[in-house]
Amino acid sequence: MTVDRTGRFWRSIDRRAMELPRCGACGRFHFYPRPVCPECWSDDLDWRPVSGRGTVWSYTVVRFAHGAHEGWKTRVPYVVALIELEEGVRMMGNVVDCPVEAVRSGMAVELDYREYEDGLIPVFVPAG
Template identity: 45%
Template sequence: MQEPYAGALPRPTPETLPFWEGARQHRLLLPWCRDCGRPHFYPRSLCPHCHSEVLDWRQASGRAKLHSYAINHKQAKGFTAPYVIAIVELEEGVRMLSNLVMSAPPTPEALFIDMPVEVVFDDVTDSVTLPKFRPLA
């Protein structure tokens, strides 16, 4: 039998629930403002740019660039060290914190700032999927 997932799990709130439900369906959803036309992240109840409450959910392309990163060498629950903690910038312009999924233990030599990455979905439990990213060849 597989060990239960030991990592920290998000507990969605009303304004973030569509994002997490989208992730479960392997869709990366972003809230867009119907008034100023801009997306934002993380999902809020109002647009942080113009403070409108009229928001729509739209699927993002999943393409992004590695904006910055760190390689954690200390053990953390649910992770095997070393692993990459990344800030990615989505094609739509917003940034999010996530992980880079690598085929080999990560080294600084294997990573470069602004390298192209794409979303992958990690079904860590039956009810939670974490959007992560992998380098594009």
């Protein structure tokens, strides 16, 4: 049996209003979606909108996009970062709309969305 745990996430992305799973027992968000809360193991989970505010926790600059879709090969160099959201979860994402040299750990970023070959995806831009 296949369980669709990420459909709700991608539907929220399509509405440009990211939602993440939140535990009703301990109140913590988590990502990626799981059948139970990774903090307290409760299955009392709901989906809530996130603020979109976060900071760069760590990152790398991709200068050679081997194996990626053709579109990514034309975008090098680009940043792949681990973003820590205000809600306490970390997720991978591109940092866009700034030179790759400007990205730093601890940098404040905001959620945004970009249309690429595979559809709309979440990205992060320098805050305010």
